[in-house]
């Protein structure tokens with residue numbers, strides 16, 4: 413704020429001043445490898461336009477803010493790579509979400525690094541090299557929206573836009589110590605997003621805190637999203653199925669402490685049953701791979717397959733296998749049935765409580781290179797993928813630490829109830845130590 417005042421006193425445009433501050437931090441922390449493309453000229457133009465609109469009396473809720481965009485989302489005139497050597501395009505139009513954010517007064521400063529085509533959990537599957545976690549450069553930032561989460565953690569931008577198919581916003585938010593929201597499936601348009609699996613993909617937003625995130629979400633939805641910390645009488649659901657998973661001890665401690673904080677704030681803890689979430693990860697990989705295979709054969713049929721990374725190739729092969737011959741009924745349809753059960757179990761559970769709490773991930777950010785084994789890598793999504801299958805909104809909020817790194821707590825809500833999800837997030841945030 414005081415920086416803005418100084419800028420105004422010096423006769424500078426405050427929004428342009430913030431863009432320059434953002435670009436300066438992107439350069440200063442270049443070694444983190446958060447950005448694939450920086451678009452300073454575009455950002456300055458957005459800021460000029462916002463200032464002109466403001467002078468003409470427009471109310472711009474995001475005026476003066478800067479943001480980054482994951483490199484699978486279109487920014488007009490800027491290359492999109494999906495972090496792949498096999499793909500490149502320069503879109504003519506902004507993605508729908510980018511357009512809304514810019515119309516609300518924000519400026520887009522660059523495209524962030526990610527796992528190739530959004531497949532991964534560590535950001536090590538990028539053709540542009542790994543992203544280094546801003547809190548510990550020997551660790552991963554999570555994925556697939558690793559550069560996006562890390563650009564907020566390194567304060568290079570005020571907020572970031574990513575995509576979440578099975579956890580790619582919530583998981584890196586947890587690893588980088590920022591807030592990450594995956595809204596209700598199909599609650600905002602996906603034009604301009606090169607997705608991974610159309611029945612699961614959503615946009616997601618990263619910010620430093622729940623209030624800021626609510627402001628950005630409100631601008632995207634075109635209605636104010638007010639968060640509050642009065643949790644009295646709120647019912648919070650907990651499921652044994654989440655606790656019986658193997659958790660790093662510090663993660664379990666933070667989770668139990670989060671429940672305690674919410675109890676002290678007046679919430680009531682209720683036990684719910686989600687037996688099918690145990691099969692969620694397997695169902696997620698079957699369904700998402702089948703959709704990936706289809707997307708690649710229909711949309712990217714002219715891609716140079718040889719230039720794709722091993723993980724993308726692996727998923728295309730797996731996707732083709734699960735829909736072929738007897739596998740279609742034995743594997744694919746079975747996975748769809750598991751998904752249907754998960755949806756009805758969450759539906760029933762959310763009649764008993766307003767939100768459900770789980771850890772975002774079983775561990776904190778791992779060391780670079782330690783998760784090369786795809787099975788280990790996939791296990792990161794054990795708590796996030798069921799929510800994607802059910803299409804529910806969820807936020808990851810940093811709460812407590814383990815091994816010096818932030819722990820993420822996932823708050824899951826009923827469809828279109830992002831407000832309660834963010835309000836519970838804010839209660840945790842204000843009681844974090």
Ligand code: GLN
Nearest residue numbers: 530531532577578579580
């Ligand atoms: N980590 C998950 C996967 O690799 C999720 C990816 C995503 O949400 N885009 O499939």
